[in-house]
Amino acid sequence: MGVEEELLVVDANGRPVPKGPQALDVASRAGEGEDVNLHDRAEHGEVETPETAHLMPELKAQQLELGTPVCSTLDDVRRELRHWRGRADAAASAVGARVAALATSPVAVEPVPTEGERYARLNEAFGLTAWDVLTCGCHVHVSVADDEEGVAVLNRIRVWLPVLTAMTANSPYWRGRDTAYASFRSQVWHRWPSAGPNGPFADAADYHRLVDEVLATETVLDTGMIYFDARLSAKWPTVEVRTADVALRVEDAVTLSGIVRGLVETAAREARAGGAVPHMRPEVLRLAAWRAGRSGLSGNLVHPPTGRPAPATDVLAELVDSIRPALSDAGDEQAVEQGVRAILERGTGADLQRRVHRETGDPAAVVRAAVEATHEDADRATAEATG
Template identity: 35%
Template structure:
C-alpha cells in the first residue's frame, strides 16, 4: 500500500452512526497484488495500463503501490462481513478483468515466485525519496501484503489495544503465509515476504507503549532519526491509522483466496473488539520481551500454520494450529456479537482442509509442478476459479 495514503474510501456518516449506536466495530481490508505476464510467470510493469482499464466508478478503490508490477485495492468500511466479502469479490474480479485487458494477470502472492528483472519504482516523488534514502530495500518484483482496519473508540484506547495485540499477531501472521517461492526457488520459509520486509528500519512488532502521547513522540523521534520519511513509513505490525479512527493490522501476506482474507478480517475484528473490552476493564497487557516477539514472528514466517509457533503466554513451542484455535476460542464472544461466528467456523475448517497459501504452493511443487504452474494456479485462485 502507498504508505502515505491509507486507502481512498471514507466511512459514511450513516455507517458511523450505526456503529456508534450498536457498539459494533467496522472493518475494512486492503490487498496488494502482483501483476504477471499473460503467459509467462514473470512479473510485468503494467500497473498504469491496468488502472486505465478499471471502470471509472471503481477507480477510487484502486491505486498504485511502490513498484510498477504491483497494484492495490481498498474496500469501503463495513459492519457486515458478508458485505465486505461482496465488496472484495467485485474488486478482485474487476481488477483481474482489467489486468487481462492490459495483457497481464492479477496474482495474490506475497512475493514474485518466478525469476525476472527487478521492477522499477512507480514515478512518484515520495517513492524516489524513499529509494534515495534507504537504497534497494525492496529487490525483486514486489512485496504484497494484507492490511485490516478495525474501528476503535479513541486513540488512547487504540494504543492500549496495540499493547495487547502483540502476543497474538504471530499466530495471525502464520495463518496468512503465502510466499514460499522467490526467484524460481523454494526458500524454506512459508512467508519469504516477511523476511524481505524486515529489511526496512521500522518494520517489526509494535513497541510496548504507555500512552498515545508516547506513540506520537515515538513517531517524531523516528522521523528525526531518519529511519522514516513520514508517519506513513511506520511499518509496525499493528499501528493506529493516520487517516481513520482504526487500528491497522498489517503483518500478513496477501492471501490467495477471499476465504482466507475474510477469515483474517473476522479474527482481526474479533480480537480488537475483545481487547477494547479488556482495556476498558483495566486489564494490563503482558510486556513480552522484544527478542521473544521477534522469535515468534520468525517462527511464523518459517513454518506458517503447518509447523510450530510460540505460545507467548507460556513461552513454550506449540503447534501453530493449536494457537490459532486458542485465538478463535478467545475471541468467540465478539465473533458471535458481530455475527461472524458461524462463517468463521466454516472458514477455519476450509483453511484446515486446504492449508495456507504457502502449504498449497508447496504441495504443487511436491507433485512436480513447475513454478510457472504455481503462478497459473495463483492467478486462477485470485480470480476465484479454484
C-alpha cells in the same frame, strides 16, 4: 472495518510484468471509481482507505493495490473483495495480464519501480531494500473510539499478531527458489528499518512520542513509513493490522478480517475492564514473528501466554477461543470457525504453491494455479447466481 490487498500483475507465463500503471489507466478511463487515479494519492504516502473503494499503484509496477469501503459484516468484506479483485483483474486483462494474490513471485523476476517522486525517494534512500522488494501483504483496519482505545488495543493484540502471519502464509518462493519459509514476505518486509514489533505504550501520548522520535531520526521519509506490525491509522479512527501475507483465496482474507476484528474488540473490552496488558518483550515477539514466517501452520509457533513453543494448530485454536465472545456478538463465530477449519484442512497459500510445484515442477504452473485461486470464490458466486 476495511481491507487493503496488494496483488501481483502477471503474464501468461507467470512472470510479474510492469503493467500495473497501464491497468490503472484503463480502470480510470472505465470510471472504476473516483479514487482510481492515482499518482496524487500514492505520492502522499501509503494511502489508507477504509472510506472509499479504489485501485491504487504500489512501489513496484508489477503490482496493484485494492481497498474496500467501510464494511460492517464479513459478508460485506467477501462481496467487496470479490468485486475489487475482479475489477483489478479486468483492468489487467485489458493490457494482456492477470492479477494473482501471491505475496511473492514463484518465478524469478527483476522488480521495476513505479514512477513518481516519492517512489524515487524511497529507492534512493533505501537502496537494495527498496530495489529488491516485490511483496504483497494484506492490511486490515478496525475502528476504535479514539487513540487512547487504539493504543490499549495495540498493547493487547501485539502478542497474537505472528499467528496471523502463519495462517495467511503465501510466499514460499523468492527469486525462483523455494526459501524453506512459508512466509518469506515477512522476512523481506523486516528489512525496512521501522518494520516489526514494538513494546507496549503507556498511553496515546506515549505512542505519538515514539512516532515523533522515529521521524526525528530522519531515517524514514514520513508517517507512511511507520511500518509497525500494527499501528494507529494516520488518517482514520482505526487500528491497522499489517502482519498478514495477501491471502490467496477471498475466503481466507474474510477469515483473517473476522479474527482481526475479534482481536480488536476483545482487547478494547479487556482495557475497559482494567485487564492487564500481556507481557512479551519485543525481542521475543521478533522471534515469534520469525517462527511464524518460517513454518506457517505446519510446525510450532511461540505460544503467547507462555512464550514457549506449541503446535500451530493449538495456538490458532486458542486465539479463536480467546476472542469467541466478540466473534459471537458480531455474528462472526460460525464464519471464522468454518474459515479456520478450511485453512487447516486444505492448507495455506504456501501449501498450495508447493503442492503444484511438486506435481508439475513448473513455477509458471504455480502462478496459473494462484490466478485461478485468486478468483475462484468470485467465479463460483457468479456460476451460482446464473444457475
